[in-house]
Amino acid sequence: MAATTRRSVFLIGLAALAVWSLALAVGVWRWNSVLRVGPPGRSIFPYGELRVAIDPSNPPFAFPESESFAGIEPELAQAIGARLGVPVRLIPHGFDGLYDAIRADQADMAMAALVINPARSSDVRYSPAYFNAGLVLVVNGETPPASLSEAFSGRVALAYGSDEQTEAESWLRRVEPFEIAPYETREHALDVVRLGDADAALVDAITAGRYRAAYPGWESSLLQVSVVPYAAALRPDRPALAAAVERTLAGMLADGTLQTIISRYLR
Amino acid sequence: MAIILAAACLNALRPAPARASFGPPQQVITTDPQTCVHTRLTDEVEEWKVQRSLQEARELGAPTIVEFFPWAYIESAEDRYDWAAADRIVRHAENQGIRIIARMGLVPDWARDSDRLETSTLNTLPEESYADFAAFVADFAARYAAVIDQIIIWNEPNLAFEWGFSEVDPAGYARLLEAVYQAAHAANPNVEILAAPLAPTLEPEGSPAGLNDLLYLQALYDAGAAPYFDALAVHTYGFTSPPDDPPAPDKLNFRRAELLREIMIENGDAGKPVYVTETGWNDSPRWAYGVLPSQRASWTVRALQIAAEDWPWAETLCLWVLRYPAPSYSYPDDFALLTTGFQRKPVFDAVRAYTQGEAVPEERWLPPPAAPSS
Known part of the structure; x- marks a missing residue:
């Protein structure tokens, strides 16, 4: 009788241990499978910042x-x-x-x-x-030209002696002739487009972004010419x-x- | 076999690399022999661009250039030298009739502390490697004797990052000069050792970023460096001030060089010359210290005139920088006189006209529109 009781207790204990182990394993798996925000690890931020x-x-x-x-x-x-x-x-x-x-x-x-x-x-x-700080063509209107070949036409304003001038001169060898209008600054090149004296300005994306922010009412659009990430x-x-x-x-x-x-x- | 043959045929059809054959020896024609330009040729991959850059320097009217010859590139393994890139620059400069001032720096891995290699920079020179650096400078001085007789030891050691992110240390730099001086003179008795140009800065004592250039120069004299340099290299930038702006200790402008000169005189070094190895303005439209292209052009010419008329102690006035081999696509590009694509900027045309005794060129851009931006 005593032996039978001991055996039953042992089996019940074993079953409980198995259930507990299973629950622990499932718990660990679930814990690790959830992405949670917590204090960053020292391995990522060794200085705590x-x-x-x-x-x-x-x-x-x-x-x-x-x-x-x-x-x-x-x-x-x-x-x-x-x-x-x-x-x-x-x-x-x-x-x-x-x-x-x-x-x-x-x-x-x-x-x-x-x-x-x-x-x-x-x-x-x-x-x-x-x-992307690459070069852009800025034109009047909210619809940009369909292609760069179409955009490099008419009168293109840019800053004298700049990378934009080199870029525009390279396009002169690829598309129908267009006029390059050099100005002292990129802002002047954008001025002439905004005022309708040029068809497009070739400038960097930062200059274009700042200028357009300074003239929020100006209806203009951009066409990306180069990528500078x-x-x-x-x-x-x-x-x-x-x-x-x-x-x-x-x-x-x-x-x-x-x-x-x-x-x-x-x- | 057929594939190999096809590959060989295709390879034979590949265009030959651009060559840069030497033309007849040239001479620089200039009305102002102080005019000089800092080049960046060491990092240039294509030889024709080295040649073209030096042709442009000659056309600028600059009989002198400053060029960087990094120790880490030439002696990347101890006692194994690769002089090919340096030789190429020297040959082309000679062909264009241009003198070179050499700047030395950048420490190879083998000369840095191996325990700190992962966090040290190419500007980290342990004191136990001073003798190795001195030996390299001596080798350089011997190899290019009579061709390169001015050697700048290090760059802007008053900035922490130029001193390997260690605390700046005028006494330590004085010991570096001492180590180099004897070795270089033994290798080339005609060599002039130039103490490093200091970065124009107002950083106070104890700043982790660096130390005020005026304080650093005095500290260098206090450390007993005077016998170990033949001339002082100087960096002086205009930032947003015109070149005539008078100097003051709390101001960074072009004529700050005069304050450095006063410190030399106060320390009994009036007999030594100065080489202004970097100067100029930046015409970035956005940089906090940029100016308009027209201002940059006229101010640079005026700076050259000031040096010619009022700075007899200045051997050179070297403009930073002729051209970068590759753009950074940020405001440093606007220090260049030529774009990476060799487009001449307005300042180039203005300096060229000045050195050729021509009238300042008409502005080559259109007038601003009637209702310009504010």
Whole structure:
């Protein structure tokens, strides 16, 4: 009798242990399968913050404002930090020292109008592009020309001695002749289009965006001519951080946050 | 076999690489021999672009260029030298009748602390490697003796990032000059060792970013550096001020070079020349320190006139920068006199007219429209 009781107790205990183990396994699996916001791991942010090198001499991407910094890149950095649940420290740097700041671990990331440069791919890992600073043709009206061949026609205004002039001269060899109208500044080139004295202005996307923001009532449209991708640069030996920034930027692109930030400065 | 033959045929059809054959030796014609331009030829891949750049420098009327010869590129492994890129630049410069001032820097991996390699930069030079750097400078001085007789030791050591993100250290830099000086002079008795140009900055003592250039230069003298340099290299930028703007210790402008000169005189170094190895203005439309292209052109010419008339102690006034091999697509590109595609900017035309004794060229752009933007 005593032996039978002991055996029953043993079997019940064994069954309970099996159920408990199963519940534990399911619980762990469920816990790990849920993406939850929590304190960032030390492996991603070894300093407990996201240190972002910026160049505050380059508006609208970054500039000083009331003892701090404003602009597209400081806003973007703060938004990334908020989504990752980590405080952001903005570190001002001159343009020349940005890549060295990453290498010397003075910053986790540089956001300073840096163009993806394949020659630096062994030194840094770039995020997806957050802005295209390439050349654009700006024309009157809300409907852009259907093609670049169509857009490079009539009278094209641009800044004298600029990359735009080189680009326009190269198009002269590809399409029907058009007139190049050189001005001292890109803003003057945009003025003549807005005032109806030229058919298009060939400028960089930043100049176009600032100018159009300054004239919100001007009905104009853009046609992209070249691609110059601005991206964040990160240390290549912190892939977890790079992946987190990439995921966050992708999310901000998908839900419109990125465009909302940019459109506060550029149209 | 057929595939190999087809590949060989296709390879034979590939265009030959662009060549840069030497023409007859040229001479720089200029009314202002102080005129100089800083080039960026070391990073240039295509030889014809090196040649074209130097032709443009000659047409600019610049008998002198400053060029960077990185230690890390030439001696990437200890005692193994690759002089090909440097030789190429030197040959083309000679062909165009242009003198070179060489800037030395960038530390190869083998000369850096192996324990800190992942977080050190090419500007990190441990003190135990000073002798290696001095040996490299001596090798360079010997190889190019009578062709390159001015050598700049390091760049802007008063900025933390140019000093490997270590605390800036005038006494440490003085010891570097001491290490280099004897070795270089032994290799080429005619060499002039130029103390590094300092970055124009107002950073106070204790700043993690760097140190005010005026304070740094005095500290360099206090550290006993005077016997170990033959001339001082100077960087002086105009930023948003015109060239005649008077200098002041709390102001960054073109004539700040005069304050550095005063410190030399106060320290008994009046007999040493100055080489202004970087100067100029930037015509970026957005950079906080940019000016209009027309201002940049006229101010640059006026700066050359000021140096010619009032700075007899200045051997050169070198404009930063002739051209970049590749654009950054940001405001630094607007320091260039030529775009990467060799498009001449207005400042180039203005300086060229000045050095050729021609009238300042008519503005080559159209007048702004009647109702311009504000």
